[in-house]
Amino acid sequence: MQTQIAPQYRADPLVGEAESILRDCVHCGFCNATCPTYRILGDEQDGPRGRIYLIKALLAGEQTTETTRLHLDRCLGCRACETTCPSGVRYGRLLEIGRHLQNQALPRPPRAALERRLLRYVVTEPKRFRAALGLGRVFKPLLKASLARTLPPLPAESPDSARSEVAVASSAGRRVLHLDGCVQSVATPATRAALARILQRLGVDLRSAPTATCCGALSLHLDAWDEARALMRGNIDAWWPYLEDGAQAILVSASGCGSVVKDYGHYLEDDPAYAAKAARIAEIACDPSQWLARELGARSIPGIARGRIAFHAPCSLQHGQRLAGVVEGILTRLGYQLSEIGDAELCCGSAGSYSLLQPQLAAQLRRNKLDRLEKDEPKRIATANVGCQLYLAQEARVPVVHWLELVDEALVDVGTP
Template identity: 40%
Template sequence: METRIAKELAVTAQGERAAEIIRTCVHCGFCNATCPTYLLLGDELDGPRGRIYLIKEVLENNEVDPVVGQHLDRCLTCRACETTCPSGVEYGELLEIGRELVTPQRAFSLRARLTRAWLLRVVPDARMMRRWIRIGSLVRWLMPPKLRAALPRIKKIRARDIERPKHYKKVLLLDGCAQSAVTPHVNQHLIALLDSVGVETISIGGCCGSLALHLSEMQQAESAMCNLIDSLTTVLDKLPDGGSSSHSHMLSGEQRSEQDSFSRHKFAKVDAILSTASGCGVTVKDYKRLLKDHGEYAGLAAYVSDKTVDIAEYLSELGVKFDASEPDKAVSWHAPCTLQHGQKVTGLVENLLERAGYDLLQVRDPHVCCGSAGTYSILEAKLGFQLRDNKLASLLAEKPDIIATANIGCQSHLQSGASIPVKHWIELLAPVE
C-alpha cells in the first residue's frame, strides 16, 4: 500500500515505522476473514484492512476524524489478522502507533474518562484491586446481574505441607497485578508444580504495563515497565554471585559494554522469567522493542525479553510428565489471543494436557477472540459480551466439565457467563509426588 506520510510525522521514528508497516500491506483483505469485529459488524472500517487505511489517512493528513477513534477502539488487538496475513503485516505495532497519535486528540465522554481513570488507577495496583473486590463482595447482592457475574470470587489458598525437594534450577515468576488479586491460587499452584520437580520460584510483584499500553497511556506504561525491570534486577542482584545494578545513569560506550557483561552475568543466574498470564507475557516479551529508545533501560529490557517465556514453553522444555489433577474430566481449551497470535505459542498447552491424560474436546473457531481483550470487555461491553457468548457456545458445544485457558482476563470474562468452572490450565496438572 503506497503512502505519503505528512512531513512533520515522516521525520519521526513512529512515522517512519508506520510507513514501513503500511507499505507491506497489499490490501488483499484475507485478514478480514478472521477478524472478530469485521465478522460481527460487517463494516470494512471495523476490519484490519479498513483500520490500516484509517491510520494511513491520519498519518498522511496529520489530523483525526472523530470516527477514526471509534473504529480503532473497537479493535480487540487480538492480532488474529497478523496470523492470517500472507504479507506479514505487523498490524499490532501499527495500531499501537495509530492509537498513540489519535488518543490525545480524542474528546472522550465523562463516563469514558472516569472509567479509563479507574482502570489506570485500580487494576495495575494489586492491593487496591483486592480492596475493590472485597468491597464488591459485600454488596454483591445489590449489583445488577451482569456486574455480579463479572465480580470474581477469590479462592482461599491452602499452603502445601510437604517436604521440599532439592532445587536444581531457579526461575523468576511475575505475580502480575489483576491476576495476583483475582486468582492468586494459580501462581501458588505453579510454584508447587515447579517445586515438585526441583525448580525454585522467586515471585516478583508489580504491573508489567500492559493495561496502560492497551489504553495508549504510554508514559504510565513505560514507567510500569521500568519499575518492573528495577524489581527484577534488584532481586537478581541479591542472588548469590550478584553484582550491583548499574543501570541508573547514562553510559559511555566502554561503560555500556561493561554494563552489558554485568547484565548478562546477572540474568544468567536464573533459568527463565515466567508469567502465567499470557497478556503479561506478550508485553514483557516485547519490552525489547517497546523500550528500545529508553536510554539506560534499553539494554536491560532486551535481557528481560530474551529471558521471558510462557509457562507452557518452559514446562515443555523441561520435559517432565505431570499427571492430571482432575482425571476423567472433559476439557475444552481456549487459547488466549495473547498466547496464540501475540506470542505465537500454539499446541504446547494442548500437548501438556494430553500427556497428563486429558482428552481435549473439539472447539469451533479456536482462533477467534473471547471479547475480554484487556479492558475491551469494560470499554466496549456490548461487543465484548457478544463475543463472549459466541465463544462460550463453541466451548460448551461438546459438553465439557471444565474450560481451560491461560490468561486472567479471558478466565474472568468467560467465567462471568459460564455455568461450569473456567480454570487456568496449570491447575489441571498435579505436582509430581
C-alpha cells in the same frame, strides 16, 4: 501500501515506524476472515484492512473524527489478523501508534478519559484492586445485574499466594522468577500456587520479586505509554537482583502479561539506562508452557485417562506469543481428552479492558466462544490468561480454570515424575 505523510508528522519516529509497517500491507483482505469484529458487524472499517486505511488517512493529515475513534476502539487487539496475514504486517503495533496519534489529534472527551484513568489507577496496583473488589462485593446487591456479574470472587490470601517479602539468597537448586501481576495475584492466586507445586516436584524453586507489579499491558493498551514504561522499568529493577543471583527465567503465567514482557526490549529500546536490561528480560521471559514442555518432555509420565476438557487458547498465547498447541500437547500427554474447538482462533471478548469498555460486542463474542467450548460437554474449561478465565466464568456452565491447575492435579496422581 504507499502512504503520504503530512508535514507535521514527517519528523516523528513513531510515524516512520507506522509507515514502515504500512508498506508491508498488500490490501489482500485475508485478515478480515479471522477478525472477530468484522465477522459480527460486517463493516469494512471494523476489520483490520479498514482500520489500516483509517490510520493511513490520519498519517496523511486528514481530519480525524469520533467515528474514526469508534472503529479503532472496537478493535480487540487480538492479533488474529497477524497470524493470518501472508505479508507479516505488524498490525498490533500499528494499532497502538494509530490510537496514540488519534488521541493526540483529538483528545478523548473528559468523561471517557477519566473512566480510563480510574481503570488504570485501580487495576494496576494489587492492593487497590483488592480493596475495590471487596467494596464491589459488599455493595453487589445494589449494582445493576450486568455490572454485578463482572465481579469475580475474592479469594482469601494464603501463604501460597500472598505477595510477601522474599530475600535474594544464593541456593544450589535451580530457580526461576514468577510475575504475580495485578489482577491474577488477587483474583486467581491458585494459578501461582499450582505452578509453585509443579516446579517443586521438578526440583525448581519458584520465587516472586515483592516489588514487581503490573506488567504495563493495561496502561499500554489505554494509551498511557509513559505510565506503561514506568511500570516496566520498576519490574526490571525488581527482577534484576534475582537474575544476577542466578534465576534462569521469568515465568509469566498470564499469557496477556507474557506478550508484553516479551516486548520489553522493544518498548524501552530508546532508553539508554534500561535498553540492555529490557532486552535481557525479554529474552528470558517465557510462558510456563514453554518451560514445562521442555521439563516434562524428558520424563516418563504414566498415561491416565482424566476426562474431557475444553481448552481456550487466549489470543495473547496463540497470536501474540505464537505458542499455539503447546499447552494442548502438555494436557494431552497427561491424559486429558481435549475437545475440538471450532473457530479456536477467535477472541473470547475479554481482551484486557475491552469487556468493560465495549460490553455489547464482548458479550456476543463470549457467547459465541462458550457455544463452541461447551459443545462436547467438557467437565471443565481451561485457559491460560486470567482475563479470559474470569470473563468466561461469568457465563460458563462448567468451571473455568487455569491449565496449570490441571497439570498440578495430574502430577499429584502420578507422583513426582
